[in-house]
Amino acid sequence: MSFPPVELSVPLRPGALRRLRAGEPVRVSGTVFAARDAALFRMFGAGGEGILWEGKGSVVYFAGPAAAPPGRAVGAMGPTSSCRMEPFLEGLLAGGVLGIIGKGPLSAEAAARLRSAGAVYLAAPGGAGALLSRKVLRAEIVAYPELGAEALRKLAVLDFPAVVAYDLCGGDAFSR
Amino acid sequence: MKKISVRAVADAVAELCLRANLEADAGVLKKLKTLAACPDNGETPELLLANAAAARGDRVPICQDTGMVVVFLDLGQDVALVGGDLEEAVQAGVRAAYRDGVLRASVVSDPLEGRVNTSDNTPAVIHTRIVPGSGLRLTVAPKGFGSENASALAMLTPARGREGVVEFVLRTIREKGAAACPPLVLGIGIGGTLEKAALLAKQALTLPLGRPHPKPFYRLLENEILAKVNALGIGMQGLGKGPTALAVHILEYPTHIAGLPVALNTCCHVYRHASAVIEGKG
Numbered sequence: 001m002s003f004p005p006v007e008l009s010v011p012l013r014p015g016a017l018r019r020l021r022a023g024e025p026v027r028v029s030g031t032v033f034a035a036r037d038a039a040l041f042r043m044f045g046a047g048g049e050g051i052l053w054e055g056k057g058s059v060v061y062f063a064g065p066a067a068a069p070p071g072r073a074v075g076a077m078g079p080t081s082s083c084r085m086e087p088f089l090e091g092l093l094a095g096g097v098l099g100i101i102g103k104g105p106l107s108a109e110a111a112a113r114l115r116s117a118g119a120v121y122l123a124a125p126g127g128a129g130a131l132l133s134r135k136v137l138r139a140e141i142v143a144y145p146e147l148g149a150e151a152l153r154k155l156a157v158l159d160f161p162a163v164v165a166y167d168l169c170g171g172d173a174f175s176r
Numbered sequence: 177m178k179k180i181s182v183r184a185v186a187d188a189v190a191e192l193c194l195r196a197n198l199e200a201d202a203g204v205l206k207k208l209k210t211l212a213a214c215p216d217n218g219e220t221p222e223l224l225l226a227n228a229a230a231a232r233g234d235r236v237p238i239c240q241d242t243g244m245v246v247v248f249l250d251l252g253q254d255v256a257l258v259g260g261d262l263e264e265a266v267q268a269g270v271r272a273a274y275r276d277g278v279l280r281a282s283v284v285s286d287p288l289e290g291r292v293n294t295s296d297n298t299p300a301v302i303h304t305r306i307v308p309g310s311g312l313r314l315t316v317a318p319k320g321f322g323s324e325n326a327s328a329l330a331m332l333t334p335a336r337g338r339e340g341v342v343e344f345v346l347r348t349i350r351e352k353g354a355a356a357c358p359p360l361v362l363g364i365g366i367g368g369t370l371e372k373a374a375l376l377a378k379q380a381l382t383l384p385l386g387r388p389h390p391k392p393f394y395r396l397l398e399n400e401i402l403a404k405v406n407a408l409g410i411g412m413q414g415l416g417k418g419p420t421a422l423a424v425h426i427l428e429y430p431t432h433i434a435g436l437p438v439a440l441n442t443c444c445h446v447y448r449h450a451s452a453v454i455e456g457k458g
Contacts, residue, residue, distance in 0.1 A: 041269050067236065067279075072234070075236050076280070078240055080322065081325075104355025105354050123413060123415065125220060126322065126413060126444065127238065127320075127445055128223050128227035129240075130227050131226050131227035149240070
Protein backbone atom coordinates (compact mmCIF):
# COMPACT_ATOMS: atom_id res chain seq x y z
CA MET A 1 0.00 0.00 0.00
CA SER A 2 1.37 3.37 -0.96
CA PHE A 3 -0.33 5.37 1.80
CA PRO A 4 -2.10 4.52 5.05
CA PRO A 5 -5.90 4.40 5.03
CA VAL A 6 -7.89 7.48 6.10
CA GLU A 7 -9.81 7.03 9.34
CA LEU A 8 -13.50 8.00 8.97
CA SER A 9 -15.81 8.15 11.94
CA VAL A 10 -19.60 8.20 11.79
CA PRO A 11 -21.51 10.53 11.82
CA LEU A 12 -19.55 11.77 8.84
CA ARG A 13 -18.56 15.42 8.87
CA PRO A 14 -18.72 17.40 5.60
CA GLY A 15 -15.21 18.79 6.19
CA ALA A 16 -13.72 15.31 6.40
CA LEU A 17 -15.58 14.20 3.29
CA ARG A 18 -14.29 17.12 1.22
CA ARG A 19 -10.72 15.97 1.80
CA LEU A 20 -11.32 12.44 0.48
CA ARG A 21 -10.09 11.55 -2.99
CA ALA A 22 -11.22 8.72 -5.24
CA GLY A 23 -8.98 5.67 -4.94
CA GLU A 24 -7.97 6.39 -1.33
CA PRO A 25 -8.37 3.50 1.10
CA VAL A 26 -10.42 4.33 4.21
CA ARG A 27 -11.39 2.66 7.49
CA VAL A 28 -14.88 3.39 8.77
CA SER A 29 -15.78 3.26 12.46
CA GLY A 30 -19.08 3.95 14.21
CA THR A 31 -22.74 3.24 13.54
CA VAL A 32 -23.72 1.99 10.10
CA PHE A 33 -27.18 0.89 8.92
CA ALA A 34 -27.28 -2.24 6.77
CA ALA A 35 -30.08 -2.42 4.21
CA ARG A 36 -30.56 -3.90 0.77
CA ASP A 37 -33.25 -4.51 -1.85
CA ALA A 38 -36.23 -5.56 0.24
CA ALA A 39 -35.76 -3.27 3.27
CA LEU A 40 -35.07 -0.26 1.04
CA PHE A 41 -38.21 -1.03 -0.92
CA ARG A 42 -40.22 -1.12 2.30
CA MET A 43 -38.85 2.29 3.23
CA PHE A 44 -38.79 4.06 -0.11
CA GLY A 45 -41.01 2.06 -2.48
CA ALA A 46 -44.64 2.93 -3.23
CA GLY A 47 -46.39 3.67 0.06
CA GLY A 48 -43.11 3.32 1.94
CA GLU A 49 -42.65 4.74 5.41
CA GLY A 50 -39.45 6.65 4.65
CA ILE A 51 -36.11 6.45 6.39
CA LEU A 52 -36.16 4.69 9.75
CA TRP A 53 -33.17 6.36 11.31
CA GLU A 54 -32.28 9.94 12.03
CA GLY A 55 -29.26 12.12 11.82
CA LYS A 56 -27.20 14.04 9.30
CA GLY A 57 -24.03 12.26 8.29
CA SER A 58 -25.33 8.71 8.64
CA VAL A 59 -23.96 5.81 6.64
CA VAL A 60 -25.85 3.03 4.86
CA TYR A 61 -24.20 -0.28 3.92
CA PHE A 62 -25.82 -2.28 1.14
CA ALA A 63 -25.50 -5.76 2.63
CA GLY A 64 -27.35 -8.72 4.08
CA PRO A 65 -25.41 -11.11 6.33
CA ALA A 66 -25.20 -14.88 6.48
CA ALA A 67 -26.24 -16.33 9.85
CA ALA A 68 -23.99 -15.45 12.79
CA PRO A 69 -21.93 -18.26 14.28
CA PRO A 70 -22.10 -18.54 18.08
CA GLY A 71 -20.51 -15.57 19.80
CA ARG A 72 -20.36 -13.39 16.70
CA ALA A 73 -22.43 -10.33 15.79
CA VAL A 74 -22.97 -11.40 12.18
CA GLY A 75 -21.91 -14.10 9.77
CA ALA A 76 -20.22 -13.30 6.46
CA MET A 77 -21.31 -9.80 5.47
CA GLY A 78 -19.79 -8.31 2.36
CA PRO A 79 -21.32 -5.64 0.13
CA THR A 80 -23.92 -6.33 -2.54
CA SER A 81 -24.10 -4.54 -5.91
CA SER A 82 -25.03 -0.91 -5.31
CA CYS A 83 -26.50 -0.24 -8.77
CA ARG A 84 -29.67 -2.11 -7.81
CA MET A 85 -30.28 0.41 -5.01
CA GLU A 86 -30.30 3.53 -7.21
CA PRO A 87 -34.10 3.89 -7.07
CA PHE A 88 -33.76 4.45 -3.30
CA LEU A 89 -30.91 6.96 -3.40
CA GLU A 90 -33.12 10.04 -3.23
CA GLY A 91 -34.87 8.78 -0.12
CA LEU A 92 -31.57 7.98 1.59
CA LEU A 93 -30.07 11.38 0.81
CA ALA A 94 -33.23 13.15 2.00
CA GLY A 95 -32.84 11.24 5.26
CA GLY A 96 -29.39 12.71 5.87
CA VAL A 97 -27.18 9.91 4.55
CA LEU A 98 -23.71 11.20 3.63
CA GLY A 99 -21.96 7.89 3.08
CA ILE A 100 -22.89 4.84 1.08
CA ILE A 101 -20.95 1.59 1.27
CA GLY A 102 -21.46 -1.02 -1.44
CA LYS A 103 -19.75 -2.59 -4.39
CA GLY A 104 -19.53 -1.87 -8.10
CA PRO A 105 -20.17 1.33 -10.00
CA LEU A 106 -23.30 3.47 -9.99
CA SER A 107 -24.75 5.26 -13.02
CA ALA A 108 -23.26 8.64 -13.91
CA GLU A 109 -26.54 10.29 -12.85
CA ALA A 110 -26.45 8.61 -9.44
CA ALA A 111 -22.80 9.54 -8.94
CA ALA A 112 -23.56 13.18 -9.80
CA ARG A 113 -26.55 13.19 -7.46
CA LEU A 114 -24.41 11.94 -4.57
CA ARG A 115 -21.85 14.64 -5.22
CA SER A 116 -24.47 17.39 -5.34
CA ALA A 117 -25.80 16.16 -1.99
CA GLY A 118 -22.29 16.19 -0.50
CA ALA A 119 -22.29 12.41 -0.08
CA VAL A 120 -19.48 9.97 -0.86
CA TYR A 121 -19.61 6.43 -2.18
CA LEU A 122 -17.22 3.93 -0.59
CA ALA A 123 -16.50 0.59 -2.27
CA ALA A 124 -16.00 -2.28 0.17
CA PRO A 125 -14.20 -5.38 -1.06
CA GLY A 126 -16.78 -7.62 -2.72
CA GLY A 127 -16.53 -11.27 -1.81
CA ALA A 128 -14.70 -10.58 1.44
CA GLY A 129 -17.65 -11.22 3.73
CA ALA A 130 -15.70 -13.32 6.21
CA LEU A 131 -13.13 -10.59 6.83
CA LEU A 132 -15.74 -7.82 6.92
CA SER A 133 -17.82 -9.73 9.48
CA ARG A 134 -14.88 -9.40 11.88
CA LYS A 135 -15.23 -5.61 11.60
CA VAL A 136 -18.83 -5.72 12.83
CA LEU A 137 -18.74 -5.61 16.62
CA ARG A 138 -22.48 -5.49 17.26
CA ALA A 139 -25.61 -5.90 15.18
CA GLU A 140 -29.28 -5.45 16.01
CA ILE A 141 -32.31 -5.75 13.80
CA VAL A 142 -34.21 -2.46 13.92
CA ALA A 143 -36.97 -3.28 11.41
CA TYR A 144 -38.41 -5.96 9.15
CA PRO A 145 -37.12 -9.06 11.00
CA GLU A 146 -39.31 -11.16 8.68
CA LEU A 147 -36.93 -10.31 5.83
CA GLY A 148 -34.18 -12.42 7.39
CA ALA A 149 -30.85 -11.52 5.81
CA GLU A 150 -32.52 -8.48 4.29
CA ALA A 151 -33.82 -7.05 7.58
CA LEU A 152 -32.75 -3.50 8.46
CA ARG A 153 -29.81 -3.74 10.85
CA LYS A 154 -27.94 -1.24 12.98
CA LEU A 155 -24.25 -2.17 13.11
CA ALA A 156 -21.36 -0.98 15.21
CA VAL A 157 -18.28 -1.27 12.99
CA LEU A 158 -14.60 -0.72 13.71
CA ASP A 159 -11.91 -0.19 11.05
CA PHE A 160 -14.20 -1.33 8.26
CA PRO A 161 -12.09 -1.28 5.05
CA ALA A 162 -13.25 0.43 1.86
CA VAL A 163 -11.97 2.57 -0.98
CA VAL A 164 -13.29 6.02 -1.89
CA ALA A 165 -15.08 5.34 -5.17
CA TYR A 166 -16.76 8.72 -5.85
CA ASP A 167 -15.39 11.76 -4.07
CA LEU A 168 -16.90 15.25 -3.86
CA CYS A 169 -14.62 16.67 -6.56
CA GLY A 170 -15.91 14.46 -9.34
CA GLY A 171 -13.21 11.83 -8.86
CA ASP A 172 -14.26 8.32 -9.87
CA ALA A 173 -12.18 5.28 -8.93
CA PHE A 174 -14.11 3.16 -11.45
CA SER A 175 -13.46 5.40 -14.45
CA ARG A 176 -11.22 3.93 -17.08
CA MET B 177 -25.21 -54.03 -10.50
CA LYS B 178 -23.39 -52.06 -7.82
CA LYS B 179 -25.45 -50.20 -5.25
CA ILE B 180 -25.29 -46.67 -3.87
CA SER B 181 -27.60 -45.48 -1.12
CA VAL B 182 -29.19 -42.10 -1.80
CA ARG B 183 -28.47 -41.33 1.84
CA ALA B 184 -24.77 -41.32 0.97
CA VAL B 185 -25.60 -38.90 -1.86
CA ALA B 186 -27.35 -36.54 0.55
CA ASP B 187 -24.40 -36.64 2.97
CA ALA B 188 -21.93 -35.97 0.16
CA VAL B 189 -23.94 -33.04 -1.20
CA ALA B 190 -24.12 -31.46 2.26
CA GLU B 191 -20.39 -31.80 2.81
CA LEU B 192 -19.56 -30.43 -0.64
CA CYS B 193 -21.87 -27.40 -0.14
CA LEU B 194 -19.99 -26.49 3.02
CA ARG B 195 -16.57 -27.15 1.55
CA ALA B 196 -17.27 -25.05 -1.56
CA ASN B 197 -18.46 -22.11 0.53
CA LEU B 198 -15.94 -22.18 3.38
CA GLU B 199 -12.68 -23.07 1.64
CA ALA B 200 -11.24 -20.70 -0.93
CA ASP B 201 -10.12 -22.24 -4.22
CA ALA B 202 -6.41 -23.13 -4.07
CA GLY B 203 -5.77 -21.81 -7.58
CA VAL B 204 -7.34 -18.44 -6.76
CA LEU B 205 -5.30 -18.16 -3.53
CA LYS B 206 -2.10 -18.86 -5.44
CA LYS B 207 -2.89 -16.06 -7.93
CA LEU B 208 -3.81 -13.64 -5.13
CA LYS B 209 -0.51 -14.29 -3.36
CA THR B 210 1.36 -13.37 -6.53
CA LEU B 211 -0.76 -10.23 -6.95
CA ALA B 212 -0.27 -9.20 -3.30
CA ALA B 213 3.48 -9.01 -3.88
CA CYS B 214 3.05 -5.98 -6.16
CA PRO B 215 2.11 -2.68 -4.46
CA ASP B 216 0.52 -1.38 -7.69
CA ASN B 217 -2.34 -3.78 -7.10
CA GLY B 218 -3.63 -1.81 -4.11
CA GLU B 219 -4.90 -3.51 -1.00
CA THR B 220 -7.46 -5.81 -2.66
CA PRO B 221 -5.26 -8.95 -2.89
CA GLU B 222 -4.23 -8.65 0.78
CA LEU B 223 -7.84 -8.12 1.86
CA LEU B 224 -9.01 -11.15 -0.12
CA LEU B 225 -6.23 -13.32 1.33
CA ALA B 226 -7.09 -12.11 4.83
CA ASN B 227 -10.71 -12.93 4.02
CA ALA B 228 -9.88 -16.52 3.06
CA ALA B 229 -7.98 -16.91 6.34
CA ALA B 230 -10.89 -15.39 8.28
CA ALA B 231 -13.33 -17.81 6.63
CA ARG B 232 -11.15 -20.75 7.61
CA GLY B 233 -10.47 -19.48 11.11
CA ASP B 234 -14.02 -18.43 11.97
CA ARG B 235 -15.86 -21.13 10.00
CA VAL B 236 -17.89 -18.54 8.13
CA PRO B 237 -18.39 -18.53 4.35
CA ILE B 238 -15.93 -16.67 2.15
CA CYS B 239 -18.83 -14.51 0.97
CA GLN B 240 -22.31 -14.00 2.41
CA ASP B 241 -23.80 -14.88 -0.95
CA THR B 242 -23.49 -18.62 -0.61
CA GLY B 243 -25.21 -19.09 -3.91
CA MET B 244 -27.91 -21.07 -5.58
CA VAL B 245 -26.57 -24.62 -5.61
CA VAL B 246 -25.84 -26.27 -8.96
CA VAL B 247 -25.16 -30.01 -8.78
CA PHE B 248 -23.64 -32.09 -11.57
CA LEU B 249 -24.20 -35.82 -11.18
CA ASP B 250 -22.30 -38.23 -13.41
CA LEU B 251 -24.00 -41.52 -12.63
CA GLY B 252 -22.36 -44.78 -13.70
CA GLN B 253 -24.76 -46.92 -15.71
CA ASP B 254 -23.90 -50.00 -13.64
CA VAL B 255 -25.17 -48.36 -10.44
CA ALA B 256 -28.49 -49.05 -8.79
CA LEU B 257 -29.59 -46.22 -6.49
CA VAL B 258 -31.33 -47.54 -3.39
CA GLY B 259 -33.18 -46.12 -0.43
CA GLY B 260 -35.19 -43.36 -2.07
CA ASP B 261 -35.44 -40.69 -4.72
CA LEU B 262 -32.11 -39.34 -6.06
CA GLU B 263 -33.22 -35.75 -6.61
CA GLU B 264 -34.92 -35.65 -3.22
CA ALA B 265 -31.66 -36.83 -1.68
CA VAL B 266 -29.75 -33.99 -3.36
CA GLN B 267 -32.26 -31.45 -2.05
CA ALA B 268 -32.02 -33.01 1.42
CA GLY B 269 -28.25 -32.57 1.29
CA VAL B 270 -28.57 -28.90 0.34
CA ARG B 271 -31.17 -28.39 3.08
CA ALA B 272 -28.89 -29.96 5.69
CA ALA B 273 -25.90 -27.83 4.66
CA TYR B 274 -27.77 -24.54 4.62
CA ARG B 275 -29.49 -25.28 7.93
CA ASP B 276 -26.11 -26.02 9.52
CA GLY B 277 -26.13 -22.36 10.48
CA VAL B 278 -23.39 -20.58 8.60
CA LEU B 279 -24.59 -20.45 4.99
CA ARG B 280 -27.15 -17.92 3.77
CA ALA B 281 -30.46 -19.06 2.30
CA SER B 282 -30.82 -17.04 -0.91
CA VAL B 283 -33.42 -18.90 -2.97
CA VAL B 284 -37.00 -17.71 -3.51
CA SER B 285 -39.80 -20.15 -4.27
CA ASP B 286 -41.06 -18.38 -7.38
CA PRO B 287 -39.19 -15.95 -9.65
CA LEU B 288 -42.17 -13.59 -10.03
CA GLU B 289 -45.00 -14.40 -7.70
CA GLY B 290 -44.24 -13.39 -4.15
CA ARG B 291 -40.51 -14.21 -4.21
CA VAL B 292 -40.74 -15.89 -0.81
CA ASN B 293 -37.44 -17.21 0.57
CA THR B 294 -37.54 -21.00 0.89
CA SER B 295 -35.32 -20.57 3.99
CA ASP B 296 -33.15 -23.65 3.33
CA ASN B 297 -31.72 -22.66 -0.06
CA THR B 298 -33.59 -25.43 -1.87
CA PRO B 299 -34.17 -26.28 -4.59
CA ALA B 300 -30.79 -26.87 -6.18
CA VAL B 301 -30.42 -26.98 -9.97
CA ILE B 302 -29.49 -30.56 -10.87
CA HIS B 303 -27.83 -31.79 -14.08
CA THR B 304 -27.59 -35.59 -14.32
CA ARG B 305 -25.68 -37.56 -16.94
CA ILE B 306 -25.53 -41.32 -17.31
CA VAL B 307 -21.93 -42.36 -17.97
CA PRO B 308 -20.05 -45.68 -18.12
CA GLY B 309 -18.92 -47.07 -14.78
CA SER B 310 -20.07 -48.17 -11.37
CA GLY B 311 -19.72 -45.00 -9.30
CA LEU B 312 -21.31 -41.57 -8.90
CA ARG B 313 -19.29 -38.41 -9.38
CA LEU B 314 -20.78 -35.30 -7.78
CA THR B 315 -19.71 -31.73 -8.42
CA VAL B 316 -21.37 -29.05 -6.30
CA ALA B 317 -21.01 -25.47 -7.52
CA PRO B 318 -23.00 -22.92 -5.48
CA LYS B 319 -23.28 -19.82 -7.68
CA GLY B 320 -23.44 -16.27 -6.34
CA PHE B 321 -25.68 -13.95 -8.26
CA GLY B 322 -23.58 -10.78 -8.31
CA SER B 323 -21.61 -12.52 -11.03
CA GLU B 324 -24.42 -14.72 -12.38
CA ASN B 325 -26.18 -11.45 -13.28
CA ALA B 326 -23.11 -10.45 -15.31
CA SER B 327 -23.54 -13.47 -17.59
CA ALA B 328 -25.10 -13.52 -21.07
CA LEU B 329 -25.93 -15.69 -24.06
CA ALA B 330 -25.92 -14.78 -27.75
CA MET B 331 -27.02 -16.61 -30.87
CA LEU B 332 -24.36 -15.35 -33.27
CA THR B 333 -24.41 -15.95 -37.01
CA PRO B 334 -21.72 -18.37 -38.18
CA ALA B 335 -20.15 -15.54 -40.19
CA ARG B 336 -19.27 -13.72 -36.95
CA GLY B 337 -16.98 -16.63 -36.11
CA ARG B 338 -14.11 -16.36 -33.68
CA GLU B 339 -14.11 -12.54 -33.74
CA GLY B 340 -17.80 -12.51 -32.90
CA VAL B 341 -17.16 -14.62 -29.81
CA VAL B 342 -14.35 -12.32 -28.63
CA GLU B 343 -16.48 -9.20 -29.20
CA PHE B 344 -19.45 -10.70 -27.35
CA VAL B 345 -17.37 -11.54 -24.28
CA LEU B 346 -15.65 -8.15 -24.23
CA ARG B 347 -18.93 -6.27 -24.62
CA THR B 348 -20.55 -8.22 -21.78
CA ILE B 349 -17.64 -7.75 -19.39
CA ARG B 350 -17.26 -4.07 -20.27
CA GLU B 351 -20.93 -3.51 -19.44
CA LYS B 352 -21.30 -5.75 -16.41
CA GLY B 353 -17.90 -6.88 -15.16
CA ALA B 354 -17.15 -4.19 -12.59
CA ALA B 355 -20.08 -5.13 -10.32
CA ALA B 356 -19.39 -8.88 -10.59
CA CYS B 357 -16.55 -8.83 -8.01
CA PRO B 358 -13.47 -9.03 -10.22
CA PRO B 359 -10.95 -10.61 -10.51
CA LEU B 360 -13.28 -12.91 -12.44
CA VAL B 361 -13.24 -16.42 -13.82
CA LEU B 362 -14.98 -16.67 -17.20
CA GLY B 363 -16.73 -19.85 -18.34
CA ILE B 364 -17.53 -19.81 -22.04
CA GLY B 365 -19.69 -22.38 -23.85
CA ILE B 366 -19.53 -22.34 -27.63
CA GLY B 367 -21.73 -24.38 -29.99
CA GLY B 368 -24.51 -26.90 -29.45
CA THR B 369 -27.96 -25.39 -28.96
CA LEU B 370 -29.16 -22.53 -26.76
CA GLU B 371 -29.25 -24.59 -23.57
CA LYS B 372 -26.18 -26.67 -24.42
CA ALA B 373 -24.04 -23.54 -24.73
CA ALA B 374 -25.27 -22.29 -21.35
CA LEU B 375 -24.62 -25.66 -19.71
CA LEU B 376 -21.09 -25.81 -21.15
CA ALA B 377 -20.40 -22.33 -19.79
CA LYS B 378 -21.49 -23.46 -16.32
CA GLN B 379 -19.43 -26.66 -16.55
CA ALA B 380 -16.42 -24.59 -17.57
CA LEU B 381 -16.66 -23.01 -14.10
CA THR B 382 -15.99 -26.37 -12.45
CA LEU B 383 -12.58 -26.87 -14.10
CA PRO B 384 -9.29 -26.39 -12.23
CA LEU B 385 -8.42 -22.67 -12.38
CA GLY B 386 -6.45 -21.78 -15.48
CA ARG B 387 -6.48 -25.30 -16.93
CA PRO B 388 -5.32 -24.89 -20.54
CA HIS B 389 -7.71 -26.15 -23.22
CA PRO B 390 -6.48 -29.43 -24.77
CA LYS B 391 -6.91 -28.08 -28.33
CA PRO B 392 -4.38 -25.45 -29.47
CA PHE B 393 -7.07 -23.42 -31.33
CA TYR B 394 -9.13 -22.94 -28.16
CA ARG B 395 -6.05 -22.54 -25.96
CA LEU B 396 -5.08 -19.54 -28.08
CA LEU B 397 -8.63 -18.21 -27.95
CA GLU B 398 -8.67 -18.51 -24.14
CA ASN B 399 -5.38 -16.63 -23.95
CA GLU B 400 -6.56 -13.91 -26.34
CA ILE B 401 -9.83 -13.34 -24.46
CA LEU B 402 -7.99 -13.23 -21.11
CA ALA B 403 -5.51 -10.66 -22.43
CA LYS B 404 -8.23 -8.50 -23.99
CA VAL B 405 -10.49 -8.64 -20.93
CA ASN B 406 -7.55 -7.58 -18.78
CA ALA B 407 -6.78 -4.76 -21.22
CA LEU B 408 -10.26 -3.32 -20.50
CA GLY B 409 -8.71 -1.90 -17.34
CA ILE B 410 -11.67 -2.70 -15.08
CA GLY B 411 -9.29 -4.21 -12.54
CA MET B 412 -9.88 -5.93 -9.23
CA GLN B 413 -13.15 -4.76 -7.62
CA GLY B 414 -13.61 -2.51 -10.66
CA LEU B 415 -11.09 -0.08 -9.20
CA GLY B 416 -8.68 -0.16 -12.13
CA LYS B 417 -5.84 -2.00 -10.39
CA GLY B 418 -4.58 -5.46 -11.36
CA PRO B 419 -6.30 -8.06 -13.52
CA THR B 420 -10.01 -8.06 -14.36
CA ALA B 421 -9.98 -11.83 -14.89
CA LEU B 422 -7.82 -14.63 -13.52
CA ALA B 423 -8.74 -17.28 -16.09
CA VAL B 424 -10.86 -18.06 -19.14
CA HIS B 425 -12.18 -21.60 -19.63
CA ILE B 426 -13.81 -22.61 -22.92
CA LEU B 427 -15.85 -25.74 -23.58
CA GLU B 428 -17.13 -26.32 -27.12
CA TYR B 429 -19.56 -28.69 -28.84
CA PRO B 430 -20.59 -29.37 -32.45
CA THR B 431 -23.40 -27.11 -33.64
CA HIS B 432 -25.87 -26.56 -36.50
CA ILE B 433 -24.81 -25.27 -39.95
CA ALA B 434 -26.93 -22.15 -39.38
CA GLY B 435 -25.81 -21.24 -35.87
CA LEU B 436 -23.08 -20.15 -33.46
CA PRO B 437 -24.45 -20.11 -29.91
CA VAL B 438 -22.12 -18.62 -27.32
CA ALA B 439 -22.73 -18.36 -23.58
CA LEU B 440 -20.64 -16.50 -21.03
CA ASN B 441 -21.01 -17.52 -17.40
CA THR B 442 -19.21 -14.96 -15.28
CA CYS B 443 -17.86 -16.00 -11.88
CA CYS B 444 -16.43 -13.80 -9.15
CA HIS B 445 -13.10 -14.56 -7.45
CA VAL B 446 -14.95 -16.85 -5.03
CA TYR B 447 -14.64 -19.78 -7.41
CA ARG B 448 -16.93 -22.25 -5.62
CA HIS B 449 -16.85 -25.84 -6.70
CA ALA B 450 -16.16 -29.13 -4.93
CA SER B 451 -16.29 -32.71 -6.16
CA ALA B 452 -16.43 -36.21 -4.72
CA VAL B 453 -16.86 -39.74 -6.03
CA ILE B 454 -19.02 -42.39 -4.39
CA GLU B 455 -18.11 -45.91 -5.50
CA GLY B 456 -20.89 -48.45 -5.87
CA LYS B 457 -20.79 -51.47 -3.55
CA GLY B 458 -21.93 -55.06 -3.59
